[in-house]
Amino acid sequence: MKRAFQVGLAVLLFGLALYPTMASGYGIRFMLQLFMWVALAQSWNLISGLTGYVSFGHVAFFGTGAYAAGILVTTHGWHWVPASLAGGVAAVILALLIGYPCLRLKGPYFAISMLGLNEVMRVLVSYFEGLTGGGSGLSFPTQPASVQIYYAMALSALAVTGAAYFIITSRFGLKFMTIREDEVAAEAMGIDTARYKLGAFVLSAFVPGVVGGLFARDTGYIEPISVFALIITITMIVMALFGGKGTVWGPVLGAVTLFVLQELVWARFLFFYQILFGAIIVVVVLLMPRGILGVLQQRYHLPRTI
Amino acid sequence: MNVVITPAMVGQVVISGLLAGALYSLVALGLALIFGVMRVINIAHGTILMLGAYTTFWSFHILGLNPYLSLLVSMPLMFLLGVLLQRTFVRRVVDAPELSSLLLTFGISIALVNMAQLAFTSDLRSVEFLTGAFLLGPFAFSKSRVISFAFAVTLSLFAFWFLQRTKLGKAIRATSQSREVAMVCGINVQRIHLYSFGIASALSAAGGSLVAVMVAIQPEMGQVYTFKSFLVIVLGGAGNYPGALLGGMLLGLVEQLSSLFLTTQVSEAVAYLLLVLVLLLRPTGLLGGRST
Structure with a gap:
């Protein structure tokens, strides 16, 4: 079983690596957005799925990364690859600043302070017009790079999924999960919970920052309401929950399923589709806390690590 | 910005701060109630405020109902919605x-x-x-803000009296102190949860109806209030009901004072900074509260 899964995965990755050589422009853009959502949902999973600290403002890192990269590319003439990495670093700095006070306390404080963080970042970015272009946004010089961005997004998704795999199957990950299950017990066992929570948080902020930079390069134009949009946070949470939070493949499964459905049908009925997102969260929390992956694992007796 | 700040301006700002703060207190009291009784942070609290504001808008628009009288519609309606949400989901x-x-x-x-x-x-x-303003010496207050303030203070004090004096109020406080002991004393805890969620939603709806005459109403208006109510709870101490009243006033003041020096947009960020500072320096809130 496990063997078959590994072989299947290798074939899939190989196929995806060759895909741009034969695909249409639309196909490539579709796939790169899919990778973006996998990376985002998986990043949210790293903090919220593993340690149980819900982040309602993960898009703040995405937006920060997008703006950091945007400023470096447009006013300092950086290439978009180092600029996106710098976007990731900017997101990490923000995570350290906000995580240090808020993660020392328990769940709700962190959750709501993240909800506020997004608003604040949007306000600040709109306010400092000289640097960010304010409400009128930042435009990138035109320079199509879809194929390169395809690979960059794919690498980001792969990196964060790989990180999730190594964390979940390691002692390090057990510490995160102990914090999720019982923080007092975790402390009593000698786990420095504040440090590990901050570690998970910083780790989960880096990739959204990078992906934000790539997104900015790909769309060529960013403005505060487009990169600090609450719907982006909602989408990553729904994807991770739907697939199965706290697992390696759940967020991937959730992102793929929901993104394909979204592209095919739902995007035409915007608000209806967001009502459905709300409903999915409610149903998953009440009826299948381990997501569809959890349901599948139970029904077909699949091993936990895949 | 080099604006000369006169004492009259400071006075104006302090009064505006208190006017705004009373509304924050009212709404936050509801959030504090749910948190105190059930240890649940209700993210939909501001959403209910938004629905309350729409109730006022539609009853004014279609029926021509006085917005302040529409409290009599929005509060019972949102009480019922709250009870329904509690009964079907939150329970x-x-x-x-x-x-x-x-x-x-x-x-x-x-x-x-x-x-x-x-x-x-x-x-x-x-x-x-009620556009227009009351003039009093050097100060001007918009009429709608003053009347909303009066309603907010009255409702908050009434809610407070209710919690302190009535049998149901005492049962609610007992449940929030210790659910097990309340149960042993013969309190039907499930029912208290229902009432608490209902009352909290009614308070939030009242806040919504009162802000309806002052701000633009749109479906996403509630999120800010969820966040601010939470901030108020943190300021006052989680599960501390008088703390919520004080915290609301304080938030109103801080926001208005910072708007003297910064633009209104950035004063939102100041509220956030306040949250982070309180969490760092005094995590149990200014009046002290239960740790979570």
Whole structure:
């Protein structure tokens, strides 16, 4: 079983690596957005799925990364690859600043302070017009790079999924999960919970920052309401929950399923589709806390690590 | 910005701060109630405020009902919605880890906001009632703000009296102190949870009806209030009801004072900075509260 899964995965990755050589422009853009959502949902999973600290403002890192990269590319003439990495670093700095006070306390404080963080970042970015272009946004010089961005997004998704795999199957990950299950017990066992929570948080902020930079390069134009949009946070949470939070493949499964459905049908009925997102969260929390992956694992007796 | 700040300006700002703060107190008291009784942070609290504001808008727009009288419509209506939400959804996650209740109320909030988008569109609406201002010496106060303030203070004090003096209020406080002991004393805890969620929603709806005459109404207006109410609870100490009243006033003052020096947009960020500072320096809140 496990063997078959590994072989299947290798074939899939190989196929995806060759895909741009034969695909249409639309196909490539579709796939790169899919990778973006996998990376985002998986990043949210790293903090919220593993340690149980819900982040309602993960898009703040995405937006920060997008703006950091945007400023470096447009006013300092950086290439978009180092600029996106710098976007990731900017997101990490923000995570350290906000995580240090808020993660020392328990769940709700962190959750709501993240909800506020997004608003604040949007306000600040709109306010400092000289640097960010304010409400009128930042435009990138035109320079199509879809194929390169395809690979960059794919690498980001792969990196964060790989990180999730190594964390979940390691002692390090057990510490995160102990914090999720019982923080007092975790402390009593000698786990420095504040440090590990901050570690998970910083780790989960880096990739959204990078992906934000790539997104900015790909769309060529960013403005505060487009990169600090609450719907982006909602989408990553729904994807991770739907697939199965706290697992390696759940967020991937959730992102793929929901993104394909979204592209095919739902995007035409915007608000209806967001009502459905709300409903999915409610149903998953009440009826299948381990997501569809959890349901599948139970029904077909699949091993936990895949 | 080199603006000369005169004492009159400071006075004006302090009064505006108190006027705004009373509304924060009212709304936050509801959030504090739910948190105190059930240990649930209700992310949909601001969403209910938004629905309250729409109730006022529509009853004013269609029936021509006085916006302040519409409190009599919005409060019972949202009380019922609160009871319904508690009975169908929230009840199931009261004892679950925080992750579940946070996500659940977040899901409810997204669904309700988008239903409102679908039903009412995202157009900005306003209730044009009582424009103009009272003039008193060097100060000017918009009439709607003063009257909303009066209503907010009255309702908060009434809610407070209710919690302190009535039998149901005492049962609610007992449940929030210790659910087990309350149960042993013969209190039907499930029912107290229902009432608490209902009352909290009614308070939030009252806040919504009162802000309806002052700000633009749109489906996403509630999120800011969820955040600010939470900030007020943190300021006052979690599960501390007088703390919520004080915290609201304080938030109003800080916001208004900072708007003397900064633009209104950035004064939102100041409120956030305040949250982070309080969490760092005095995590149990200014009046002290229960740790979570």
